[in-house]
Amino acid sequence: MFTGIIQAVGRIASREERGGDARLVVDAGRLDLSDVAIGDSIAVAGVCLTVVAIDGTHWAADVSIETLARTTLGGLAVGAGVNLEKALRLADRLGGHLVSGHVDGVGQVLGIDDDGASQRWRFGLPRPLARYVAVKGSISVDGTSLTVNAAGEADFGVTLIPHTLAATTFGERVVGDAVNIEVDLIARYAERLAGSGSA
Incomplete structure (x- = not known):
């Protein structure tokens, strides 16, 4: 984890x-x-x-x-x-969100726009994964915990602050690049429980 x-x-x-x-x-x-x-x-x-x-x-x-x-x-x-x-140790701080390291699908960088000192990024993702993406929810892109600020039928948006751009590979990425996407574990479990039909 x-x-x-x-x-x-x-x-x-x-x-x-x-x-x-x-x-x-x-x-x-x-x-x-x-x-x-x-x-x-x-x-x-x-x-x-x-x-x-x-x-x-x-x-x-x-x-x-x-x-x-x-x-x-x-x-x-x-x-x-x-x-x-x-890997996370039990005594470590959970600064991002729980990430399993099991990629759900490959997405693509669709857009990068300056937003003050930060940047707004838009990613495409496989349509079946879109239902697990919610505004203010968490998502992992290339292993980086990010907060979703826009969610569409096959895309989502995030804001990357200067520290994230400097401390990750996002500073090397360009529009069209492929990225690994892992949706929030909680969203997956919530769907599973909702569909189980048992209390």
Whole structure:
């Protein structure tokens, strides 16, 4: 489990194809790996991956065919920037919202407009996911916890403050880029409970 508060921007250092799967080696950048062990989870652009090797400031993860096909990880090139967050510990502050690291779909940057020192961003998302997106609700985009300020039938809007732009990969994104979307867990559970027919 994660919070959606990005701890560092890393880079894809290398990529090795392994019979349809891939092994990604990530340069952790400023992410402290001193308390990370083999088997721990780190979210990469919002995708929960398992650490299989650590070497100094680099760590590796094996990514399945399924994950490569259903997230943006399949299209990441060597050198690409990625948002990084270590798994939540029970004693940690929950600064964002509960994020599982299980991507619901791939969206797209549709628009970026200046709004004072901040920016208003609009994202497209698969229509089946739109019902889980509500104004003032939470959503994870490339692993970043964001507050929704506009919601449409196949798009939503957020405001990114200067800190978020500087501390994440959003500063490198342009209109047309693909992004990983994870809807709010609470919205999914609420729908499940509402449809269960039991009290």
